[in-house]
Amino acid sequence: MRLDGQVAVVTGGSRGIGREVAKKLSAEGAKVVIAYAGNDEAAKKTAEECRDAVCVKADVSDEAAVEKLFEEAMKINGRIDILVNCAGITKDNLVLRMSSEDFDRVMKVNLYGSFYCSRCASKIMLKQRYGRIISVSSIVGLRGNAGQANYAASKAGVIGMTKSMAKELAKRNITVNAIAPGMIETDMTAVLPENIKDEMLKTIPMGRPGKAEEVAEAILFFASKESSYVTGQVLAVDGGMAV
Numbered sequence: 122m123r124l125d126g127q128v129a130v131v132t133g134g135s136r137g138i139g140r141e142v143a144k145k146l147s148a149e150g151a152k153v154v155i156a157y158a159g160n161d162e163a164a165k166k167t168a169e170e171c172r173d174a175v176c177v178k179a180d181v182s183d184e185a186a187v188e189k190l191f192e193e194a195m196k197i198n199g200r201i202d203i204l205v206n207c208a209g210i211t212k213d214n215l216v217l218r219m220s221s222e223d224f225d226r227v228m229k230v231n232l233y234g235s236f237y238c239s240r241c242a243s244k245i246m247l248k249q250r251y252g253r254i255i256s257v258s259s260i261v262g263l264r265g266n267a268g269q270a271n272y273a274a275s276k277a278g279v280i281g282m283t284k285s286m287a288k289e290l291a292k293r294n295i296t297v298n299a300i301a302p303g304m305i306e307t308d309m310t311a312v313l314p315e316n317i318k319d320e321m322l323k324t325i326p327m328g329r330p331g332k333a334e335e336v337a338e339a340i341l342f343f344a345s346k347e348s349s350y351v352t353g354q355v356l357a358v359d360g361g362m363a364v
């Protein structure tokens with residue numbers, strides 16, 4: 122699935138799933154703009170592992186920063202064919218103990234961030250009459266999870282937004298899809314207590330956590346020309362967890 126001559130913006134590209142996505146798209150020939158929140162060293166490392174990539178620091182929850190990110194990406198490459206909304210955070214707690222600030226922050230980064238980026242990208246893609254928008258949701262957005270009401274709400278929101286945008290943009294040759302990963306080995310899951318990880322593992326038919334590379338493979342399909350007749354879909358990459 123070659124992407125020669127195409128340009129991709131990958132938010133959350135400095136670490137975890139986003140890093141593997143940036144590497145995968147780059148290996149297929151795309152020029153990649155790696156957007157990240159603040160970890161300069163990690164972003165630089167991802168860029169070094171790509172063939173042709175630049176790093177741009179941009180907090181996706183900041184509307185003005187996102188607009189600047191896309192202006193910069195256009196200045197560097199002149200077009201944007203692929204957007205991967207991968208930036209995300211968790212701030213877990215039971216609803217009774219969850220602060221409004223923690224609810225707000227997770228919604229701002231995960232849902233509003235995807236909205237701001239998708240809006241900027243789709244403006245550019247509409248003019249090009251071509252585009253691929255892929256957002257990283259979660260199995261938690263489909264099924265809910267105790268202790269993650271804010272995260273689940275943000276990820277369910279991403280799915281609703283994906284389906285709506287797919288309908289809005291279909292006639293202009295822009296596809297919009299989402300990935301719902303299960304439990305993937307990254308910094309995000311490394312901080313979970315061992316007993317919680319063990320409980321989660323028991324619910325995965327494959328009996329193991331997924332690798333960021335395995336999520337990147339599915340994202341590559343949605344990012345490619347080969348997925349031309351697929352839009353508004355949510356693909357679980359979860360070892361069978363949600364079956």
Ligand code: NAP
Pocket residue numbers: 132133134135136137138139156157158159160161163179180181182206207208209210230257258259260301302303304305306307308309310
């Ligand atoms: P991760 O290893 O913690 O990496 C998070 C990435 O998001 C980093 O690149 C980080 O940048 C970036 N980021 C965080 N806040 C940001 C902000 N405000 N603006 C811009 N970038 C920001 O996470 P991950 O596990 O790879 O998760 C990637 C995506 O997959 C997230 O949307 C997550 O919800 C989703 N997901 C993960 C799992 C899992 O099991 N890991 C499962 C389902 C869904 P810095 O490096 O600069 O901090």
